[in-house]
Amino acid sequence: MVIYYQNTSRYFLKIACNLIDRICSLKTLVKHNSNQIAKKGLDHILAPEPNIIDVLFGRGKEKVINSESLIEEVKDRVLKSLSGEPIYAAVTEESEEFLRKRVLQSMEMGILFIDLVGSTSLILKLPKEQLATVFTTFAQEMAYVVKRHDGYVLKFVGDAVIGYFVAEELSSSVANKIVTCAESMLKVLKLGINPILKDRNLPELEVRIGLDYGENTIVRYGDDPQEAHVDILGPSVSMAAKLQNFAFPDQIVIGGDVYSRLYDSIKEYFVELELDEKQWNYRSTKTGKTYSAFAYLGKNP
Numbered sequence: 001m002v003i004y005y006q007n008t009s010r011y012f013l014k015i016a017c018n019l020i021d022r023i024c025s026l027k028t029l030v031k032h033n034s035n036q037i038a039k040k041g042l043d044h045i046l047a048p049e050p051n052i053i054d055v056l057f058g059r060g061k062e063k064v065i066n067s068e069s070l071i072e073e074v075k076d077r078v079l080k081s082l083s084g085e086p087i088y089a090a091v092t093e094e095s096e097e098f099l100r101k102r103v104l105q106s107m108e109m110g111i112l113f114i115d116l117v118g119s120t121s122l123i124l125k126l127p128k129e130q131l132a133t134v135f136t137t138f139a140q141e142m143a144y145v146v147k148r149h150d151g152y153v154l155k156f157v158g159d160a161v162i163g164y165f166v167a168e169e170l171s172s173s174v175a176n177k178i179v180t181c182a183e184s185m186l187k188v189l190k191l192g193i194n195p196i197l198k199d200r201n202l203p204e205l206e207v208r209i210g211l212d213y214g215e216n217t218i219v220r221y222g223d224d225p226q227e228a229h230v231d232i233l234g235p236s237v238s239m240a241a242k243l244q245n246f247a248f249p250d251q252i253v254i255g256g257d258v259y260s261r262l263y264d265s266i267k268e269y270f271v272e273l274e275l276d277e278k279q280w281n282y283r284s285t286k287t288g289k290t291y292s293a294f295a296y297l298g299k300n301p
Contacts, residue, residue: 038248044298074192081137088140095152099230108167110174113240116159117206149181175261210244212236212255256292270294
């Protein structure tokens, strides 16, 4: 019994030491090498072994989205789009219909904000027609990813796409859903869109992605129930935009309200950022404390 106790104690001591080492290394990485977090996260997403995109949707009642077939679909559309074929259908009608039926209602939603990095330099480099084709191709493909993950495309804002996922309409966690959607976006961009742009001597694209969760109110600007502009207002919409501004190129950054709702197995993919209050002075509406943000790092050994 004594021998068993000693072995068991050593086993748990080893686990505890490994855990402490991992936490310390992550804190050092966050504090000194934020750019390395972004790189490691992207490497994980693009790795050939299965990640959240391929396995999370196998849980519960979720459908499985196969990354390889999705990317092949993207490549086919991108090639046609860059060749001048009008292939993209409108993607915001479902959102407008959904919102018009629920004006003045408040609903819990996951918000996704994806924005191109360095769009100004692209504007200066490319002819207008070519620029328009690249921008619209990117935006439409990101919108398609949102829809494939059961979300709605709220709108396009310049070179950004805003999507939302309604909690009451989904059979699983909205937080898990928007994280896998963001992963798919990066995989589609890096493996589906950029290789074709590179082959055509066009600049490859980088993005920043911000995710947040909260209650939003549906509003209509005008009296006409069919024609007046509809939108959603809430702190999570503006917070998702702020989080993506804080991200490095090709990085996913999520708010604390998203992180707290993730499966424990998915929380392991994220590391909390040590934020400088001079740069990040946003407060949680629930706690009054500095609102936490987490960067996608990938699975750690």
